[in-house]
Amino acid sequence: MENNFYQAPQYNVVQNSNIQIRKLILTETGDYKDQWLRPMTLNVDFDRLGRIEDVIVREQQLKTYNVKPSEIAKAAPDILLPSATVAGHVDIPYGWREKRLRFVLEAVHPAPGGHGEMVTVLQGYTEYFGISKQSKSIDPRMKFYINSVLLLHRQVDHTGRLIARVIKHMDVVHLPNGSMEVTDTTNQFTLNTPNLIVCRPEDVVTAIGVNYNMDNYGVDITPAGVLASPVDVRKDLNAPAKHIATTLSGILRSRMTTEFTYNDVDIYDQAASYVKSPNRLDSAFLDRLTMVKGMNIDNTFTIEDLRKIDPNVDNVTTAYVGSDVAIQQNQPMFTTDTEELNTTTLENRLAILIAESLSGLLAENLLTMVHMTVTNITPEPTANILFSASLVDGLDPVIWAERLKTQFLEIIWPTVSANNQMLVNLDVFANLVSDTFVTISVNGNPEVMFRIPTFASATFTPLMMNKQTFETVTSGYKQLTDIATI
Numbered sequence: 001m002e003n004n005f006y007q008a009p010q011y012n013v014v015q016n017s018n019i020q021i022r023k024l025i026l027t028e029t030g031d032y033k034d035q036w037l038r039p040m041t042l043n044v045d046f047d048r049l050g051r052i053e054d055v056i057v058r059e060q061q062l063k064t065y066n067v068k069p070s071e072i073a074k075a076a077p078d079i080l081l082p083s084a085t086v087a088g089h090v091d092i093p094y095g096w097r098e099k100r101l102r103f104v105l106e107a108v109h110p111a112p113g114g115h116g117e118m119v120t121v122l123q124g125y126t127e128y129f130g131i132s133k134q135s136k137s138i139d140p141r142m143k144f145y146i147n148s149v150l151l152l153h154r155q156v157d158h159t160g161r162l163i164a165r166v167i168k169h170m171d172v173v174h175l176p177n178g179s180m181e182v183t184d185t186t187n188q189f190t191l192n193t194p195n196l197i198v199c200r201p202e203d204v205v206t207a208i209g210v211n212y213n214m215d216n217y218g219v220d221i222t223p224a225g226v227l228a229s230p231v232d233v234r235k236d237l238n239a240p241a242k243h244i245a246t247t248l249s250g251i252l253r254s255r256m257t258t259e260f261t262y263n264d265v266d267i268y269d270q271a272a273s274y275v276k277s278p279n280r281l282d283s284a285f286l287d288r289l290t291m292v293k294g295m296n297i298d299n300t301f302t303i304e305d306l307r308k309i310d311p312n313v314d315n316v317t318t319a320y321v322g323s324d325v326a327i328q329q330n331q332p333m334f335t336t337d338t339e340e341l342n343t344t345t346l347e348n349r350l351a352i353l354i355a356e357s358l359s360g361l362l363a364e365n366l367l368t369m370v371h372m373t374v375t376n377i378t379p380e381p382t383a384n385i386l387f388s389a390s391l392v393d394g395l396d397p398v399i400w401a402e403r404l405k406t407q408f409l410e411i412i413w414p415t416v417s418a419n420n421q422m423l424v425n426l427d428v429f430a431n432l433v434s435d436t437f438v439t440i441s442v443n444g445n446p447e448v449m450f451r452i453p454t455f456a457s458a459t460f461t462p463l464m465m466n467k468q469t470f471e472t473v474t475s476g477y478k479q480l481t482d483i484a485t486i
Contacts, residue, residue, distance in 0.1 A: 018109045019107055020312075021107045021306060022107065023106045024103065024104075025320070026102075026103050026126075027102050027321075027434070028320060028321040030098055032096040032451070033338065033340055035456070035460045037088050037090050038352055039199075039465035040081065040083070041081060043079055048076045052072070052244075052480055055067060056483050058071075059252060065256055067244075070410040071245075072241040072244045073240075073411050073413075078418060079244065080240035081349060081353065081415070083349075085344055089342075091176070092459065093127045101125065102126075103123070103124055103125065105120075105122040105123075116153060117155070118154075119151070121391070122146050122286075123146075124145045124146045124299075125144075125145055126142055127142050140302060144302065144303075145176055148170065149168070149172060149232075149280045150169045150363050151282065152164055152166060152366075153165045153167055162392070162395055168278040168282060169234070169235045169364065171461060172231075172280060173198050173463070174229075174230040174299050175196070198231045198461075198463055200233055200277050201247040202277065204474055207470075208477065209272070210268075232278060234360075235363060236360035238356035238461060239360060240357075241415065247480075248480065249275070250275035251267070251481045253274050254274060281297070292309060293305055338437075339450050345448075346442055347445075350416055350442070352462065353415065353416070353462075354438050355428075355436040355450075356457060357411075358370075358408065358436065359436070362430060365401070367391055367397055367400055368390065369388065369431040369432065370388045370429075372428055372430075373426065374413060374424070374426040381420060383405045383413075385404075391432070424440065424443075427439040432454060433455055434453075434454060434455055436454045438450045
């Protein structure tokens with residue numbers, strides 16, 4: 001017999017709040033392949049160093065101190081890649097096969113100065129399937145896990161034109177169960193969150209500045225980037241070329257501002273401040289959510305927490321469960337005939353790279369989904385947008401989808417195709433709030449399809465790694481940053 005979960009009729013609402021929850025969309029999902037951690041590896045050799053040095057020297061001569069991701073992708077497309085072998089299995093409450101809900105929440109409040117509104121968009125998943133299919137009432141005990149945060153400014157100008165700008169977009173990297181099983185070459189062991197590090201540019205340059213002494217640095221978390229609690233990471237940094245360009249740009253800018261400083265530590269400390277990832281508490285909504293939770297800054301909440309902020313939240317909640325799901329989405333719901341994600345094939349590595357990188361481009365271009373094909377069977381790679389949908393109601397997605405296509409060809413495609421040295425046929429359906437389906441053929445091999453749950457991508461980002469891998473990546477980055485500090 002199905003439960004109709006209790007909903008409390010009244011809550012103590014935080015006073016003087018202008019925050020309104022505009023919508024909460026819940027969608028049934030489940031039955032996924034197991035997900036695996038595949039950390040980024042940095043491949044530095046004499047040839048790659050020389051090509052990166054050429055890029056840096058040009059920026060120094062131009063005095064722009066802003067390394068372009070497209071230049072990095074073109075010069076050294078394979079310098080930073082997800083590892084060929086997985087580092088471990090990433091768990092999720094009750095397992096990846098379990099049915100649960102994914103969610104999108106939109107909250108708004110007036111923008112400073114009264115010009116338009118600030119929008120917080122949360123995307124993530126629930127602990128379990130805690131909803132009644134008949135009454136649609138929500139289990140008050142069920143946890144919602146925040147996977148990513150998007151901050152927007154939205155307004156209508158004097159001509160009636162809708163203007164939307166992305167202010168910040170971040171993954172909230174976390175392990176929902178607090179640990180993961182990791183297999184190395186000799187044995188199996190449990191790697192828990194204090195032993196995992198998120199490899200953000202600020203963590204890289206800070207670690208270099210203190211000569212890899214991982215116990216002596218720390219800003220927001222001690223040490224910085226260690227997954228003792230959820231860590232905020234700029235979502236676009238999942239694209240390797242953006243990660244490297246951001247790190248080197250921070251070093252170049254710091255070298256310019258510390259021109260008469262001969263202390264490398266000062267250069268790296270300053271660089272860390274230039275490349276620092278955003279904080280989710282920059283959102284007024286998430287700041288308020290933290291308050292109603294008693295200053296608990298983890299990445300979870302319940303429906304009761306939302307009612308304390310906005311008692312009207314139930315009236316703006318829409319749930320797509322059972323037969324409703326087919327109406328709501330434009331993709332298969334339960335697709336089990338896709339490839340496993342723990343293989344050593346090149347296609348597997350590229351699928352993870354594409355899915356993680358493309359989600360950042362989607363948000364940057366105010367898109368919630370895109371269906372795109374790309375091939376380099378022609379002399380120049382050809383990309384076609386088959387379908388796109390806007391993240392912002394009332395905004396035409398076509399122009400933004402074309403911009404995304406250009407960025408994909410400039411920043412991601414060189415890595416996927418090894419600068420067109422490999423023949424690649426790609427069909428990708430990417431949805432920022434549900435799944436990414438990557439169908440890929442490399443060098444004439446049969447097409448294979450991978451399904452990646454984008455709604456939980458922060459649990460297996462390639463930027464999450466153990467201490468040893470982080471130190472190896474940092475050592476490689478030291479060779480790159482040495483060029484920039486000359």
